[in-house]
Amino acid sequence: MPSPSGIITLTSDFGSQDYYVSAMKAVILGISPDVRLVDISHGLPPQDIMAGAWVLKNTAFLYPPGTIHLAVIDPGVGSSRRPVLVQVRDQLFVGPNNGLFSLVVESQEHRVFELSSKRFWREVVSPTFHGRDIFAPVAAWLSRGEAPEQFGRELKELTTYRWAKPIADEEGVQGWVMHIDRYGNLITNIPESFIRKYEGHSAFKIYVGNTILKHISVSFSEVPDGEAVALIGSSGMLEIAINKGNAEHMLGVEKGAPVSLVIQKSVS
Amino acid sequence: MPSPSGIITLTSDFGSQDYYVSAMKAVILGISPDVRLVDISHGLPPQDIMAGAWVLKNTAFLYPPGTIHLAVIDPGVGSSRRPVLVQVRDQLFVGPNNGLFSLVVESQEHRVFELSSKRFWREVVSPTFHGRDIFAPVAAWLSRGEAPEQFGRELKELTTYRWAKPIADEEGVQGWVMHIDRYGNLITNIPESFIRKYEGHSAFKIYVGNTILKHISVSFSEVPDGEAVALIGSSGMLEIAINKGNAEHMLGVEKGAPVSLVIQKSVS
Amino acid sequence: MPSPSGIITLTSDFGSQDYYVSAMKAVILGISPDVRLVDISHGLPPQDIMAGAWVLKNTAFLYPPGTIHLAVIDPGVGSSRRPVLVQVRDQLFVGPNNGLFSLVVESQEHRVFELSSKRFWREVVSPTFHGRDIFAPVAAWLSRGEAPEQFGRELKELTTYRWAKPIADEEGVQGWVMHIDRYGNLITNIPESFIRKYEGHSAFKIYVGNTILKHISVSFSEVPDGEAVALIGSSGMLEIAINKGNAEHMLGVEKGAPVSLVIQKSVS
Numbered sequence: 001m002p003s004p005s006g007i008i009t010l011t012s013d014f015g016s017q018d019y020y021v022s023a024m025k026a027v028i029l030g031i032s033p034d035v036r037l038v039d040i041s042h043g044l045p046p047q048d049i050m051a052g053a054w055v056l057k058n059t060a061f062l063y064p065p066g067t068i069h070l071a072v073i074d075p076g077v078g079s080s081r082r083p084v085l086v087q088v089r090d091q092l093f094v095g096p097n098n099g100l101f102s103l104v105v106e107s108q109e110h111r112v113f114e115l116s117s118k119r120f121w122r123e124v125v126s127p128t129f130h131g132r133d134i135f136a137p138v139a140a141w142l143s144r145g146e147a148p149e150q151f152g153r154e155l156k157e158l159t160t161y162r163w164a165k166p167i168a169d170e171e172g173v174q175g176w177v178m179h180i181d182r183y184g185n186l187i188t189n190i191p192e193s194f195i196r197k198y199e200g201h202s203a204f205k206i207y208v209g210n211t212i213l214k215h216i217s218v219s220f221s222e223v224p225d226g227e228a229v230a231l232i233g234s235s236g237m238l239e240i241a242i243n244k245g246n247a248e249h250m251l252g253v254e255k256g257a258p259v260s261l262v263i264q265k266s267v268s
Numbered sequence: 269m270p271s272p273s274g275i276i277t278l279t280s281d282f283g284s285q286d287y288y289v290s291a292m293k294a295v296i297l298g299i300s301p302d303v304r305l306v307d308i309s310h311g312l313p314p315q316d317i318m319a320g321a322w323v324l325k326n327t328a329f330l331y332p333p334g335t336i337h338l339a340v341i342d343p344g345v346g347s348s349r350r351p352v353l354v355q356v357r358d359q360l361f362v363g364p365n366n367g368l369f370s371l372v373v374e375s376q377e378h379r380v381f382e383l384s385s386k387r388f389w390r391e392v393v394s395p396t397f398h399g400r401d402i403f404a405p406v407a408a409w410l411s412r413g414e415a416p417e418q419f420g421r422e423l424k425e426l427t428t429y430r431w432a433k434p435i436a437d438e439e440g441v442q443g444w445v446m447h448i449d450r451y452g453n454l455i456t457n458i459p460e461s462f463i464r465k466y467e468g469h470s471a472f473k474i475y476v477g478n479t480i481l482k483h484i485s486v487s488f489s490e491v492p493d494g495e496a497v498a499l500i501g502s503s504g505m506l507e508i509a510i511n512k513g514n515a516e517h518m519l520g521v522e523k524g525a526p527v528s529l530v531i532q533k534s535v536s
Numbered sequence: 537m538p539s540p541s542g543i544i545t546l547t548s549d550f551g552s553q554d555y556y557v558s559a560m561k562a563v564i565l566g567i568s569p570d571v572r573l574v575d576i577s578h579g580l581p582p583q584d585i586m587a588g589a590w591v592l593k594n595t596a597f598l599y600p601p602g603t604i605h606l607a608v609i610d611p612g613v614g615s616s617r618r619p620v621l622v623q624v625r626d627q628l629f630v631g632p633n634n635g636l637f638s639l640v641v642e643s644q645e646h647r648v649f650e651l652s653s654k655r656f657w658r659e660v661v662s663p664t665f666h667g668r669d670i671f672a673p674v675a676a677w678l679s680r681g682e683a684p685e686q687f688g689r690e691l692k693e694l695t696t697y698r699w700a701k702p703i704a705d706e707e708g709v710q711g712w713v714m715h716i717d718r719y720g721n722l723i724t725n726i727p728e729s730f731i732r733k734y735e736g737h738s739a740f741k742i743y744v745g746n747t748i749l750k751h752i753s754v755s756f757s758e759v760p761d762g763e764a765v766a767l768i769g770s771s772g773m774l775e776i777a778i779n780k781g782n783a784e785h786m787l788g789v790e791k792g793a794p795v796s797l798v799i800q801k802s803v804s
């Protein structure tokens with residue numbers, strides 16, 4: 001593990017109208033006054049562990065080695081789910097063991113430690129706010145160079161969700177809309193590598209809602225304003241968008257909707 | 269008063285779609301280039317002084333000694349309300365004298381100074397944006413070590429609201445919902461100390477909307493998913509929540525609604 | 537050009553529920569670990585270039601000399617619009633050449649450079665996220681002191697929109713609502729200088745929606761709570777507001793609505 005980068009990122013579903021994010025920052029600064037705090041997102045849908053996992057996956061590994069990612073989407077706070085520290089590649093993650101780290105550990109070697117050593121916690125721990133009382137101080141102590149092993153025993157397994165993977169065969173792929181961003185772009189769970197396999201074929205169709213698309217474009221602007229376009233988005237996934245428009249609203253498609261790519265057999 | 273911590277926090281109802289927060293930060297950085305800026309919240313409901321008072325109370329004292337809290341919820345900007353600086357315990361608060369600091373001074377010794385010394389203001393002061401032109405530069409100069417006495421004369425009294433306190437007698441407590449957070453948790457104005465007095469009793473009932481609760485739980489997860497639970501929240505107040513759900517929506521209760529705890533007399 | 541202030545500001549329409557802002561920050565910190573990041577706004581309406589131009593104009597020049605402003609509202613990402621760097625007074629702007637910098641260059645000498653030197657880009661550039669792959673690394677390298685000339689050839693012209701200017705003659709001014717802030721204040725495109733010309737006149741009327749106002753006030757509180765008021769706002773523009781209320785909702789006026797000031801001829 002590299003030495004700390006001096007950066008702690010924060011990810012939560014706490015929103016911006018409450019004192020919860022600030023309470024975590026205050027606790028961190030009391031312990032580690034020189035650390036740099038970077039908000040990843042606090043506007044994730046309440047209790048949406050999958051959205052948190054998605055955001056972490058797409059941004060955590062862009063940070064300098066030795067960065068600590070504090071992530072709190074924690075509908076089971078105070079229940080039997082354990083607080084954990086996860087080491088993946090050159091990054092550290094601190095938060096609840098509830099699936100939030102499913103995507104950052106995917107296909108990656110990782111180590112997991114239970115946060116059981118109370119000397120890194122706040123003296124009084126609220127059963128409803130481990131973000132302030134356990135995760136924030138642990139992240140702060142990590143940023144001061146404490147080794148992961150100090151925080152508790154190593155666990156064999158991390159809780160991970162296997163969110164539905166796309167199903168692929170020689171006739172095509174069946175996936176679904178995993179995320180809709182602020183522009184209404186429909187981001188699927190179908191990675192670029194799946195799509196590339198079908199590019200040699202004479203023709204294929206992509207079905208989403210009532211819309212059929214026949215090409216994978218490179219950028220939004222390849223189609224006229226207001227028209228639907230399929231492309232590989234900046235997260236490396238198949239994405240359905242409207243050039244200068246909102247695909248969620250204009251195509252009437254919701255998170256979770258099926259998206260399929262079907263190969264057109266030549267009639268020869 | 270301890271020396272400055274090097275931190276200025278910012279709290280406002282300015283939202284995130286305007287230039288107002290940035291204007292305050294730019295002014296601060298022009299005066300005090302090395303200070304650390306931490307946002308507490310800018311998503312408070314427009315002109316909701318009570319919400320600001322609540323957020324400050326729950327987070328300000330977690331910061332290192334000598335932290336400066338710039339707080340601007342200021343519906344009376346440009347009227348006769350005075351700009352002030354308030355010293356409470358080891359923290360400093362800067363903002364309008366309109367009740368915003370009611371809860372941070374509650375039961376605390378404090379000193380109040382009027383911000384009248386114009387050499388700490390911007391040269392031109394807009395009558396509608398004291399945040400940028402008075403409060404931000406004052407906070408910046410404070411962070412550089414100027415003594416509170418330099419900013420203006422000491423005032424005998426701070427404007428404070430006495431938001432309705434719960435009423436308690438031997439039969440129970442009558443309070444109300446003071447805040448609803450992003451999860452829909454109903455946070456009351458009934459502090460833990462009030463509740464503890466009734467715990468020896470054989471039985472009590474908590475009434476909120478059309479719901480009756482008979483226990484104070486420790487965490488959300490003590491009840492099944494989707495059921496209502498009463499507990500002491502992370503702010504030390506009685507809170508009504510739904511495990512993995514939204515109490516505001518599911519119980520149909522709004523901010524300001526009454527909450528009462530009534531002791532059940534034994535029939536013996 | 538002054539040496540870098542050590543500050544990079546960020547402005548976008550990325551919102552707070554995605555990883556886009558964080559991805560830009562991570563890339564910057566990987567290149568320029570000591571730079572200070574200040575968010576101007578990420579809550580601008582999706583693809584609203586005018587809103588971005590307005591926010592930049594009102595806040596950029598408050599920052600210390602040598603500050604770099606990274607601004608990404610980029611509906612044409614991946615199309616033929618060029619990535620640019622703009623030098624205005626003592627500030628630098630980085631973003632798409634799509635009109636976003638129209639208001640910061642207004643009546644100001646400025647220089648424009650095309651961002652064509654790929655050694656300052658990320659190795660792989662997504663056609664849909666130049667914020668992460670071109671603009672963020674360029675801003676980071678600028679903050680390390682690279683000269684604007686290093687990034688590409690100088691362009692003769694910047695793309696600017698000439699958003700409708702108010703029309704003025706001896707009978708009055710015809711303008712429109714250019715921006716509505718979080719409080720519902722209606723900010724017009726009529727600058728203070730236009731208004732001052734008419735102040736000598738015995739009387740004038742300001743028409744907005746179904747409301748007529750006869751005075752320019754100094755602050756909101758000059759009228760009773762709940763009444764409409766016209767004043768010069770903190771941005772130096774004519775503004776229509778409701779004292780402690782929301783003019784957008786109470787007057788039923790939308791962005792783009794006409795606002796006119798008409799001089800009342802004396803009957804003598």
